[in-house]
Amino acid sequence: MRSPICAMLGIEFPLLAFSHCRDVVAAVSRAGGMGVFGAVRHTPEELREELAWIDAHAGGRPYGVDLIVPNRIAGKGQAFDGDRLIAALPEEHRSFVAGLLAQRGIDTADLDDRRADRLRFARNLDAAGAEEILDVAFSFPIRLIANALGVPPKTMLERGKAAGVPVAALVGAKEHALAQIAAGVDILVAAGGEAGGHCGEISTMVLVPEVVSVAGDTPVLAAGGIVTGGQMAAAMAMGAAGAWCGSVWLTTAEGEPDPVIKEKMLAASSRDTVRSRSRTGKHSRQLRSTWTDAWEAEGAPEPLPMPLQSLLSEPALGKVATLAQGGHDGARDLATYWVGQGVGLMTQTMSAGAVVQQFKADFVAAAERLNGLLEG
Amino acid sequence: MRSPICAMLGIEFPLLAFSHCRDVVAAVSRAGGMGVFGAVRHTPEELREELAWIDAHAGGRPYGVDLIVPNRIAGKGQAFDGDRLIAALPEEHRSFVAGLLAQRGIDTADLDDRRADRLRFARNLDAAGAEEILDVAFSFPIRLIANALGVPPKTMLERGKAAGVPVAALVGAKEHALAQIAAGVDILVAAGGEAGGHCGEISTMVLVPEVVSVAGDTPVLAAGGIVTGGQMAAAMAMGAAGAWCGSVWLTTAEGEPDPVIKEKMLAASSRDTVRSRSRTGKHSRQLRSTWTDAWEAEGAPEPLPMPLQSLLSEPALGKVATLAQGGHDGARDLATYWVGQGVGLMTQTMSAGAVVQQFKADFVAAAERLNGLLEG
Structure with a gap:
């Protein structure tokens, strides 16, 4: 497809795959879309390893990196202090989480150890941590860098411009x-x-034309609920330059x-998801489970x-995930993960590369369907 | 446009306009779409008058009627008893409403009289009331009858089949x-x-392909957030047969x-709407105002x-509307009405007929945009 966004990113088909899985990122890039690696869970050393793997497996095709650097964040601007963060967890919340797990026969003795282990994530969310991650990202030939929450920090914009790497940002309004x-x-x-x-409240069907109407020459990728090439075509009929998909992978x-x-x-x-603050503190959509139900109660x-x-949430849900895999019924009921309403259309497993090819076929079919109506 | 739904309804362009305003209904039908008159607020006598006007002003083009006959309804199956309904209003609720108005300097002495006046609406929602409305609707050459909440009563389906009038129903899942x-x-x-x-929680972008996937030969009209021909084209790229729009009129x-x-x-x-039970008892989306905020607080x-x-709600908001028109500030703040998130894209006033023509132009532009990408 010849379009400005394809030229800007050096890709064939404007389907961007946000994923925490390096295999998905490389497979989508190889198939003609663009994989964008979600870096937020990784230390700088881990990110270097993951990007090196992607670089070696993307067949020379473009790939990108996605970070979360929110605008307002507890402790932003202060020196990082993990002990202070852990001490800031109210006893009411600790015991609520422990109770949720204990009621389902899950031992909670190691939750504090798991919290300490978790701190490397919080580390990435402060300014100095984010800078180290950017150092790693820009040491690879990335073709896109994205910020998932709020306006990117100035350093990201400046480094993107200096390196000729487009900077993307998610918007919900x-x-x-x-x-x-x-x-x-x-x-x-x-x-x-x-x-x-993380998501706002305005639906994709309304948000895409609204954002396109004010975006001028800035290309707009449509996200939210899109898991098929027909939906991607729909978004592009409304002026989107392409689609940004996470759930489908x-x-x-x-x-x-x-x-x-x-x-x-x-x-x-599609009714089995819930938009809740219970996982990260900001509204994010995830699979409904006994965990999300408890926080909504x-x-x-x-x-x-x-x-x-x-x-x-993460130390508890990490423990839950391990037990659920081992066949623990209570843990299986609690287990959840981020996913959009498009989950209702995700009914079979295929490879990530096959998903890209299916998108292309469905996109063409959708465009031809519309065109046929004009001719009819 | 030649398509099965256009043939079924006898129309040129598959844009259906749900409206409580007879002028909109007639104008949309005249312009090549189909106006569908929302009958729920009317007595049988009033409905007869409205449909006679529409029939005389639709230029011989097809039009339809929309009713609300919910599945579960307080008092359904019992003889209609208005006094019993009014007596069933808890004192807590009456005084909450009176307080909301009084705090803003609105006299509430006539709310009970207004409630008695309102009962004719409740009357239409019971089985005998609905039957009288159906008698009136089928005495006109309507080309569509729709039920806005739940599975239509058997009598509506049977009378539609007997009269050769397609029966439509709204679904949110x-x-x-x-x-x-x-x-x-x-x-x-x-x-x-x-x-x-009234609406569910699944977005149009996800719901349309989900419903299309199970609808077989039954045509699916897309509704929710659609106020432009580009969005209509998007929905039809996903397999919808056309669009059903309410807010844009x-x-x-x-x-x-x-x-x-x-x-x-x-x-x-688009962020100025809220999905709330405060107006009808079921979730419905409306303009956010001090009235809706108070019920959410x-x-x-x-x-x-x-x-x-x-x-x-209706007697109070009826009073509010009258005062707001007269320049009462508190009433202006309280005033609200049903509208979808598409309100964010509704920025200028034109005639209903001009809206239909704009939809057609935007639809063609959207289809050509997609087609151009395929050729590119």
């Missing part, structure tokens, strides 16, 4: 798009409220979720701000 | 679509959670809302089931 354009981002990702992970053969989660996703309907504590809530 | 098909409806209206009025020259409401809508962004009473909540 027209007002955010205007702020991003003013800050100088090169690509907007308009993410509807049906998206997995989760149930691919390569996808990172545990088999228990993949099985839940393949069985889920009356009397549950109010989720903490970022990054504190992750210090509660 | 794939599971609802399967139930509607089993019941024998002829057309599904897949309404996403961004829709104005509200700010037309003919649209029924008061000028205060129209002005609020033209100024609103902590300590507000839980909304009552249908049709009781309307007996609280």
Whole structure:
């Protein structure tokens, strides 16, 4: 496909794959789309290793990196102090989480150790941590760098410009798009409220034309609920330059979720997700489970701000995931993962490369369907 | 456009306009779409008058009627007893509503009289009331009859079949679509959670392909957030047979809302709506206002089931609307009306007929945009 975004990114088909799984990233890039590696869970050393693997397996095709550097963050601007973060977890929240697990026969003695282990994530979210990650990212020939929450830090924009790497940013409202354009981002990702992970409330069907209407020459990628080439064509009929998809890769053969989660996703309907602050402290959409239900129930504590809530949820859900894999029923019920409403359309497992080819075929069929109506 | 739905309905362009305003209905039908008159607020006598007007002004083009006959309704199956309904309003709710108005300097002495007046609406929602409305509807040469909530009553399906009038039903989830098909409806209206009025939680972008995937030969109209021909093309790229739009007519020259409401809508962004049970007892999307905020606030009473909540909200909001028109500031702040997230894209007033022509132009442009990408 010849289009400005394809030229800008050096790709054939404007399907961008956000994934925490290096295999997905490389496979999508090889298939003519662009894989974008979610770096937030990794230390700088780990990220270097992952990107080296991707670089060696992407067949010389372009790939990108995605970070989360939120605007407002607990402790931003202060020196990183892990002990202070752990000490900031209220006893009410600790015991709520411990109770949730204990009620289902899960031992909670090691949660504090797991919290300490988790701190490297919080580390990436402060300014100095983010800078180290950027050092690693820009040491590879990346063709895109994205910020998943809010306006990218100035350093990311400057380094992108210096290296000739387009900077993308996710937006959930027209007002955010205007702020991003003013800050100088090169690509907007308009993410509807049906998206997995962090999301706003405006649906993709409304948000895409709204953002396109103010974006001028800045290309807009559509995100939120898109798991087929027909939906991608729909978004592009409304003026999007391409699609940014995350959920659809989760149930691919390569996808990172545990088999228990993949099985839940393949069985889920579009009504089996919930937009909740219980995982990260900001609203993010995820698979409904006894964990998310408990946080939504009356009397549950109010989720903490970022990054504190992750210090509660991730160590517990990490433990849950391990037990669920081992066949623990209570853990299986609690297990959850980020996914969008498009999960209802994800009903079979194929390889990530096959998903890209299916997108292309469905895209063409959708465009021909519309064209046929004009001729009819 | 030659398509099965155009043939089924006898129209040129598969844009259906749900409206409580007879002028909109006639104008859209004249322009090549199909106007569908929302009959629920009317007595049988009033409906007869409205449909006679539409029939005389639709230029011989097809038009339809939309009813609300919910599956579960307070008092369904019992003889209609207005006094019993009014007596069922808890004192907590009455005084909450009175307090909301009084705090803003609005006299509440006539709310009970207004409730009695309102009962004719509740009357239409019981079985005998609905039958009288159907008698009137089928006495006109309607080309479509729709039920806005749940599976249509058997009598509606039978009378539609006997008269050769397709029966449509709104669905907010794939599971609802399967139930509607089993019941024998002829057309599904897949309404996403961004829709104005009653709506579910699944977005249009996900719901349309989900419903299309199970609909077989039953045509699917896409609803929810659609206020432009580009969005209509997007929905049809995903397999929809056409679009069902409600919000976009509200700010037309003919649209029924008061000028205060129209002005609020033209100024609103897509974030200025809320999905709330506070107006009808079921979740419906409407313009955010101090009225909706108050019902969402902590300590507000839980909304009552249908049709009781309307007996609280409509008399109060009717009074508010009158005062808002007269320049009362508190009333202006309270004033609200149903509208979808597409309100953010509704920024200027034109005639309903001009909206249809704009849809056609935008539809063609969107289809050509996609086609150009294939050729590129």
